Amino acid sequence: MLKWLETHTPKMVLAPSFIAVLIFVYGFIAWTGWVSLTRSRLLPKYEIDGLIQYDRLFASPRWDTAFGNLFIFGALFIVIAMVLGLVLAILLDQNIRTEGALRTIYLYPMALSMIVTGTAWKWILNPGLGLEATVQGWGFETFSFDWLVDPDMAIYTVVIAAIWQSSGFVMALFLAGLRSVDTEIIRAAQVDGIPTWRVYTAIILPSMAPIFLSAFIVLSHLAIKSFDLVIALTGGGPGYATDLPATYMYAMAFSRGDLGQAASSAMVMMLVVFAIVVPYLYSELRSKDG
Amino acid sequence: DPEAEVLHYWTSGGEAKSVAVLQEEFAANGGTWTDMPVAGGGGDAAMTALRARVLSGNAPTAVQLKGPAIQEWYEEGVLADISSVAEANNWDAVLPASIAGHMKCEGTWCAAPVNVHRVDWIWANASVLEANGIEMPTTWDEFNAAAEKLQAAGIIPLAHGGQAWQDATVFEAVALGILGPDGYRKAFVDLDMDTIKSDEMKAVFDQMRTMRGFVDDNFSGRDWNLATAMVMNGEAAFQIMGDWAKGEFMAAGKAPGEDFLCASTPGDGFLYNVDSFAMFNVDGEDKKAGQELLAKLVVGENFQEVFNLNKGSIPARTDVSLDAFDQCATLSASDMNASSEGGSLLPSYAHGMALRGAQAGAITDTVTAHFNSDMSADDAVNMLADAIANSM
Amino acid sequence: MPPILDIQNLYKSYGATEILKDINVAIDPGDFLVLVGPSGCGKSTLLNCIAGLEPISGGRMSIDGRDMTHVSPKDRDIAMVFQSYALYPTMTVAKNITFGMKVRGVDAATQAEKLAYVAQQLQIEPLLNRKPGQLSGGQRQRVAMGRALVRDPKLFLFDEPLSNLDAKLRVEMRTEIKALHQRLGASMVYVTHDQIEAMTLATKIVVMKGGVIQQIGTPAQIYNTPANLFVADFMGSPAMNLIPATTRANGNGTHIEIARPGADPVVLVDAQARDLPRDVIVGVRPEDIADAASTRTGADAQEAECLIDIVEPAGADTYAVLQLGGKHVTARLHSETTAKPGAPQRLAFDLGKVSYFSPDTGLRLN
């Protein structure tokens, strides 16, 4: 018995998490799937009523916008935040005297609640108040930066604020990764005459592949769940030009008492995530075992 | 002893002071008040919390609820019946019929009204109007003429914040003016498709397009109070906003009639936004007693007066003395009485009084999409019809 | 021609501990410098300093006439094999080897050709597509070698490159390195613990101890004329016998008298007249103490009867241990010797290469 316990300790350690995940993630996804097939409004109902909610979803122009935005926003946000985070981590890794202070500066946006920083950003990005006005005030009359009020460009302001908020964390993640790379290997590369940037791209970064996975998951999570940000910065506007699935879902579920609709949008969202994340995961985990 | 855990979303200084009155009264009657404020999104966050609490079997005793949501919650079978209180205090007699209608679920009383906000207000900077020789407009044409004049004078005619609910607020004021009270009712209470697709509705959208021209370019995402500040500063002349805007003026030390003017938006009718409390089914005598006490106090004259003095709205009761209220409030009260009798006392769709959330939301989606693009009125009307149909 | 590597007054410390002290070495192009010394004496540190991987605390260094004291490793044009291998873990063996060339823009054909050549030399052809994690210790070490061998740098630095290889392979690799050295005329600095490697490869040996250079010289100099007791003891296996003795100058050479327990002292006569103090330590290598019956009959060979304590057959040879001057003394006898433990045996002492050291300073006297 004791022996059995011992050989199975690793599994036993995972078991509670496993059960929790089964119930609280997959159970709830199943629940959502079920609700998405009903006409639930304020509160969940369980009489199945076919795919009506999906029909409604796909007929909604607002969902189209939100769904499309997810890809623009997601792609830009993930790529830029990743690159920026990485660049910052690498720069900070060069024996910087003021590393502690700079690191905190890069990180602090995470700490601030977006419901308030959103306001600050809104002012900064507002052409009449912020950057545009300031720069014009310096005498550059032709300077124009009015993305916030341009329905076609507003989503990019959301990207900017999101990057501002999250890239610091990605930086921290990469910094931790950089700090765990075996120094001897870096030395070997230096002696091999590899220029510094190649040392990073060819040797250090590949060995940080798992950290990239972490960053990717974190950023996708943030992209998909970006909610406060949009609400505080643009409120989804102008019009609903900066709506995202998360805000759409929230609006349906809670502001509008249209739970079935919210559930269907959640299911579509998760399907998308699945389609993107699973292949990546597969390749990532496979190669690790090779 | 009466006990109540009250979920509400009045959290700003003025609001808090107003609710505190209720709490004091409640305490004076031996009750224990547990405060559960959740602000945000015009009550969205509070509703989110409410749903979680109800599902976890831990509903608050009283909840700030309004409009059709009351009936929706009733249909879920979670609301308590407070008819005994209502009847004992003769609510039917003291409340305008259409407002009372919101408080009833299948004939029983299920909520207690607190106040009446008028939504279809137009606010103006007195000195700006004077300087440009402009009177408060009484028709949309007058408004347009005035606006053009102001624009020529380099003043932003209309201060507006580009948030969906603000767009909707302007829209419903315009709709009320152009469609008239009956048309408004058909369109936004009954969701009558003919009205929705009518040429008048197109005219409404056309007027919205015109109004868009009166708004400065940087309006997107602007908070309503910043728009109000523009009026205060003389940067802009008008703002269409509910009577809570008055609070901003007052807080800045401006006097109604002197520094700023208030008037109903062009056209007949009165759009109201009534805050109310609904009682949820709870266990325990203490809590039930608390609910009854609370209901009684909420509709009581004292609270109605003090609360609304603080909040800038007017009492839901028609029999409260208005001596202490300012001229905008008095105007509002008399308009309410008049329109109540004339049948033009109408629920604000933009503030969730007229329709279920999904339907109201569908309309707002169209309104804001139209306002923020160069969509034609025809397209907007078709889109509106589709959206409403899709939201059923 | 300037020295290819010139180290002057180099100091290196980690925090308060001085690891390298006043190192001065210069090697000419084509030199093969072998660093030897006890574990922890600073050999790897010195290589790291030469490579520019560790900042030095004092002194200067130039490579090929250019001052390199503050130049970064990648600009020093060196190739290095690390004691800890330091392979790139995410790259295959082939990539590990070709990566440096790729970065320098060597064309693909040349890369492939060099890779093939090196892989064949190192016998790692079947492993080219493996990752380092899938290799055995010796295979890793060979890949690390490969990474250096494909380069064509000014200077090769090798830190115990063969320590994990089996004897056969090691001999082959040694030959390969020697050939490389001769073919390319390459300059090399090489750390090894293997005396044979040191002897056969080096054109110059540096013996270090505790961060201080003890002797620099050709293998023959180091082996035959060690500069001090440490070098004498350290180089050669089994080590040189260091026997306390008293000397007496004499017309026909130097008399050396070595005390032994329970018998008369052994007296050997060095044919050369030398100016020595009375007390010395005499250094004689084990192979210079042989069976009397062996070929040691030259001018300097002297016979003496000794009591054998231990006899240790070791394949090709047999070692005998005896007591002389209060020390264990090892003699290398023929594997078919008649020596037996506990029995006396006539041994031939060959004084042709004898060394004398001062017991006080440890320094060589002759």
Place this chain on the structure above:
Amino acid sequence: MPPILDIQNLYKSYGATEILKDINVAIDPGDFLVLVGPSGCGKSTLLNCIAGLEPISGGRMSIDGRDMTHVSPKDRDIAMVFQSYALYPTMTVAKNITFGMKVRGVDAATQAEKLAYVAQQLQIEPLLNRKPGQLSGGQRQRVAMGRALVRDPKLFLFDEPLSNLDAKLRVEMRTEIKALHQRLGASMVYVTHDQIEAMTLATKIVVMKGGVIQQIGTPAQIYNTPANLFVADFMGSPAMNLIPATTRANGNGTHIEIARPGADPVVLVDAQARDLPRDVIVGVRPEDIADAASTRTGADAQEAECLIDIVEPAGADTYAVLQLGGKHVTARLHSETTAKPGAPQRLAFDLGKVSYFSPDTGLRLN
């Protein structure tokens, strides 16, 4: 007494590649088993399997009579030195060494005592408070040794524990391990590339190649009677000379005829009459080909005049290379030999330990 380690039909593969094939080894308590074989032949893998660190693909294994095939490493009561050291990077040297004892609940006093003893043996006392990152290669290896030596397990597993040490220290360590072995009667499995280590330490040697055991035997058996060409070639340095020859049985023994270029064949006569095929490969160790002038005058020694190609002085000895039977043949001559490259020289061939192998199967014939 049951064998302390008994491995039966062990197979091990990584994916599709079979690394170990049908390994059968048993060692008795107190045995000192040395594993040798070319780099990559599976020695470390076998140690890992014995330790239970790699799941095996087939076969079974018992330690001290208990079946251990599926027992976890920590219950096997073994101590191991890893080829890659595998020191705990965040622990000091002292902690690294005592960790195992601490885990097993040894009391603090004993821990301190053993630590002190081992640290002294390994000469790492000044390093006890350092982290592994601050140690030299050889110091790390000694710490890894220390971690095993403080334990008192059923079985020690050593994977090239001395490869990074200098010759002197290595000899001391070797002696220390030998003493430990004798003092504790401990059983050991030891991987090394050092032939001398293998010869002097082992009570039993296993020679492996490509995951297959080639021969198991005492050092003398392995050295003197190698079971096949591989073992003959692998063990001994310089390697045994393997010379193709033709044989002819004859009244007074066996005639061996070895062809050579540009001269008459060398004919040697083995005094023993043997039953050999015509074509054989004759195995003669370099030390069995000596100067004629040396002591090789026994019954089996035969002289022949040969042309010397290369002369390689190597300190104590001089190696001469010549051509025989189409092969390079190495002879170990005296360091004062008269042999000169390109000149003929009389050499003595000692046939007392000669081996014969089949050219077809590679197996030993005598």
Place this chain on the structure above:
Amino acid sequence: MADISTPAPRSGTGARIALRWTLYLLLCLFALFYLMPLFVMITTSIKSLDEIRTGDLIALPREVTFDAWRTAWSGACTGIQCEGVRPFFWNSVLIAIPAVAISTLIGALNGYVVAQWRFRGANLFFSLMLFGCFIPFQVVLLPMARVLGIMGIAGTIPGLIFVHVIYGLGFTTLFFRNYYVTIPAELTRAAKVDGAGFFRIFWSIFLPLSLPIIVVTVIWQFTQIWNDFLFGVSFSQAGTQPVTVALNNIVNSTTGVKEYNVDMAAAIIAALPTLLVYVVAGKYFVRGLTAGSVKG
């Protein structure tokens, strides 16, 4: 130590110094970008409301006043109480500290198992876990409420801790697993031979190696939990509301007078504990923990 820029020059060459300056310049430019909103927030928080209403929103204050900070801390209304964010801090602390500790520990253990004790299905488990990171919280709100109700911890602090731990596990496991896969397996092997068991190896070998990733995980978890609003508002009741709900109540009233200066001050105050965590934890971003462990 093994930064790319070794050897640290005592007296560098000109090019080197220029490079160094560029580096610092670049870092400072980025810092400016990050600080911009904070600048707006701080200046706003020290302006009077009048000045905000009448002046340029992102200009420097004409007159500095810390009233807003005082109000935010102890006077702003968050309901009928007007005690600022202060009373809610403690709730957040009570929620955040245990939730961070528990989820980090479990995540570390999970990551350790998945990375170093591979067994069949471990990767599947990990993938399942990861995918859990993507479940929208809006979706889980209602069923979770039901579950908490059934468990009898609805509206309580343990309930909130529970929720945060559950939905933090995916990330903590992810971080640790991805850090631990880069640690040589030989270490586990050596420890096993030394007789250490599962937990011992974890505790003695892996935890000490994990400082940087613990920092990252704590930063993430603490931030997520401290700043969480949705769970905080849904699964709390009067008396257990975290500071974000208070902040939200101060900031987000729809129809009241907006006091931007108080909003900004409150937001900064609410963020202080998180900032403290960043500063304190940041010290453990140490390098070279694995140095000298194995030959590679």
